[in-house]
Amino acid sequence: MEIKKSLFDNLQNFFGFDNFKGEQEAIITNILAGNDTFVIMPTGGGKSMCYQLPALMTEGTAIVISPLIALMKNQVDQLRAFCNSDSVAHFLNSSLTKSETARVKEDVLAGKTKLLYVAPESLTKQDNIDFLRLNKLSFVAVDEAHCISEWGHDFRPEYRKIRQVISNLGENIPIIALTATATPKVQHDIQKNLQMNNATVYKSSFNRANLYYEVRAKRNVLKEIIKFIKQNAGKSGIVYCLSRKKVEEVAEALNLNGIKALPYHAGLDAKVRAETQDKFLMEEVEVIVATIAFGMGIDKPDVRYVIHHDVPKSMEGYYQETGRAGRDGGEGVCVSFYSEKDVDKLQKFMKDKPVSEREIGTQILKEVIDYAESSVCRRKQILHYFGEDYDASSCNSMCDNCASQRQFFDGEAQLHRALSLIKQLGEKFDDHHVVSVLMGQDGPQVHHYDHHSLSVFGSGKEDGENLWKSLLRQALLDNFLSKDIDQYGLLRLTDKGHDFLENPYSIRFVLNKPIEAADDDDTEEGPKQGSGALDTQLLQMLKDLRKKIAKQKNVPPFVVFQDPSLEEMCTHYPVSTDELKQISGVGAGKASKFGAPFIELIKKYVEDNDIDRPVDMVIKSAANKSALKVYIIQNIDRHLDLEDIAASKGLNYEEILREVESIVNSGTKLNLNYYIDEVIDEDKQDEVYDYFRSAEVDSIDDALVDLGVNDYTREEIQLMRIKFMSELGN
Incomplete structure (x- = not known):
């Protein structure tokens, strides 16, 4: 009772809380008793x-091993603020100067420091080991303990x-291992490597x-992301890219x-990264676009959405990154974009790795693919991956699969056939092989083992490959099967699987709805010709307006705006000068010279027809393209x-003409x-100038026919068209 009172008193004194969360009280009591403790939370x-609390309550200094410098600094700052003392917590890593390191060691030796955060690389240095041996150590906490395992999403050899x-630091020092993401396999690796098999596990x-x-499905992903963010204006979010x-x-x-939005990745200067984190915390920016390095140690409770622009590398990584949303218990939306192209890229990255590492990476990636392509409750799949059973009916439509209409099938006969085959094969093959046999696909491995001669070979062809993949995935989730990842x-x-073979019963499975072929094309060089989204009524109105303005200005209609630009206006409905400038082939010059009547017409048309405009506009050229245009101008x-300009940028003559024409067509003189x-x-x-003045279209081919193919080259016509458009249109 006395210990319990002391616990709550210290919780209140140090941190200002009245109650513990979850199993915190039991974990802290176990640590105070000097027991090895394994925390999966x-x-x-x-x-x-x-x-932190047991370290503050125990004699001596606790060593906290963490791989993240940002996390160390964050936690040290918080502890100093809680305890009103700069000596109570320190970190020891490569970011410190010699004088700062000396100050840290001085405080630790004087017994003022209760928590010392150390990077694993710093911990293994002999002078640091010698120094730590001079002190009384209360315990060692190994944070991000999944880094020990090659099956963890962030394996680090120094963790091994x-x-x-720890053995060199003294005898019988208790160990506390902590991780936020650990599959059963990773949990076993952690305990085995840290020699803490008798630890109490929470x-x-x-x-x-x-x-x-x-x-x-990953199609026009940038537009999708922009649309989502604008629909969630005022909320904080993270976009992850590979x-x-x-x-x-x-x-x-x-x-x-x-x-x-601000970018965040390891290639940026440390000062810039720190400033970016601060701006996000202080809500000076809405969105951080980041590699997986961002978010670790950033305690922002009100991140409202996490978007994966690319396929995550592992389920652990996906869980940890999505876990940065809604930490305050409020809204948290996690959207991932998936394409087979992304998977192919990740598989290519693994090709140069050692065989064992490649095999592990392939297994880990396969779990991500199964998750993305499955129509089963997302939550059930995530929790199963971490060794936790979950009843999908509790999801309450909090995933896209549970919220949508799904197709079910009675799978009693098929499950019995699949389990019988797995048993017949001696439980020595993976799901891909099992599906190949059932589908009658006589590949090299099937042939090598003579499985094409089995009576069951090809017996599932009529059901289709998608059904068998769906069934085996759910047989794993429902514990009829287990997967030996080693x-x-x-x-x-x-x-349960053996029991089903003996006593089969009716069972329903969800049929996967394959993700449609996705296009990973982020940029659009121009409108898609003949797109189904094209508003033909508006297009005719814009062409009539163009004709009228061309007559007033005494120029051919194509000088005002070319057809592709008008077609794009009929897809995106620009209603301001800024939006019109985003249309390909317009630019600032043409927008100001010809834009006003077009904007007015589109605005009235949108209002009259109650059109729901896309909230995002066409994404303009990237910085490197803009730099090339400035250089040419x-x-x-x-x-x-032009030949010299082209040569300096590694372009040929045809390419430089195309770039110059693009500049002029966008309104630059x-x-x-x-x-x-x-x-x-x-x-x-x-002669060419007069031809274009009276021409109805700006076709080079037509000009060559009318002016004489033998008298002019294509490049000469193109050059004169550029001159004509620049002088009359801009």
Whole structure:
């Protein structure tokens, strides 16, 4: 009773809380008793309190091993604020100067420091080991303990050395291992490696009831993301991408479309990263676009959505990243975009890795693919991955699968056939092999084992591959089968599976709805010709307006706006100058010269017809394209030959003409007379110029036919068309 009172008194004194969360009290009591303790608790469950409070209550210094410098600093700052003392907590890592390191060691030796955070790389240095041996250590806490296991999503070889170092620090030092994501396999690896098989294990449920999970086919992904964010304006969110390049591109696109966003990845300066974190915490920016490095140690409770632009590398990573949404128990929407192209990229990354690492990576990625392609409750799949059984009826439509209409089938006969085959094969093959046999697919492995001669070979062809994949996935989720991940994902029958073979019964399964073929094309160079979304009524009205304005200005209609630009207006309905500038082939010059009547017409048309406009606009060219255009404009102003400008940028003549034409068509005036006078006779120039003045279309092919193929080259016509458009249209 006295210990319990002391616990609550200290909880109130140090942290200002009246009650513990979940199993915190039992965990802390176990640590205070000097026992090895293993804590598996989801993100936001209060893991850090489990070692911080006992460290403050125990004689000596607790060592906290953490791989994340940002997390260390964050927690040290919080502890100093709670305890009103700068000496109570320190971190020891490569970011400290010599004088700062000396100050830390001085405080620890003086007994002032209750928690010392150490990076695993720093812990293994001999001078640090010698120093720590001089102190009384209360216990060692190993945070992010999944880093020990090759099956964990963030394996770090230096974590393998922790047990040896702890043994060198002294005898009988209690160990506390903590992780937010650990499959049964990873849990076993952690306990085995840290030699804590007798540890008391505390495992909280991995269910985050407030999170909504959704997987979407990856088509026009940037537009989808922009639309989602604008529909959730004023809320904080994170967008995860696999590469630094993609992070920069997405962040730029969001800002172009009026969304305050910043990029975050390991390639940025540490000061910039720290400032970015602070701006996100202080809500100076709405969205962080990041690689998986972001979010660890960032305690922002009100992140309202997490978007995966690319397929996550593992279910652990996916769980941890989505877990950064709704940590306050409020709304948390998790949207992942999935395409087979992403999977192919990840598989290519693994090709150069050692065989064992490649096999592990393939197994881990396969779980992600199964999750994305399955129509079963997302929550049930996530929790099963972490060794937790879950009744899908409790999901309450908090995932896209449970919220949608699904197709079920009675699978008694098929399940019996699949389990019988797995048993017949000696439980020595994975799901891919089992499906191949049932479908009658005589591949190299099936042939090698002579399985094409089995009576069951091809017996499931009529049911279709999708049904068998759906069935085996759910047989795993419902514990008829287990997967031996140590042995390449071989399928084994459980007791429940054996019982079903003896006494089959009626059972229903969900049929997977395959994700439609997705296009990973983020940018659109122009409107899709003949798109079904094209508003033909508006297009005719815009063409009539163009004709009227062309007549007033005494120019051909194509000088005002070209057809592709008008078609794009009929898809996106721009109702302001800024929006019109986003239409390909318009630009600032043309928008200001010709745009006003077009905007008025579109605005009235949208109001009269009650049209629900897309909230996002076409994403304009990336920074590198903009830089090329600026370079070309500057060098034309300096009267450099086009061939020289092209050569300096590795372009050929055809490509430089195309770039120059694009600049002019977007409304920028270019004076190319200095160059045209050098390469085309004056008489020829006049003839082509007069031709385009009276032409109804700006086709080069038509011009060549009318003017004479033998008299002009295609490039000469194109150059004169550029001059004509620049002088009359801009």
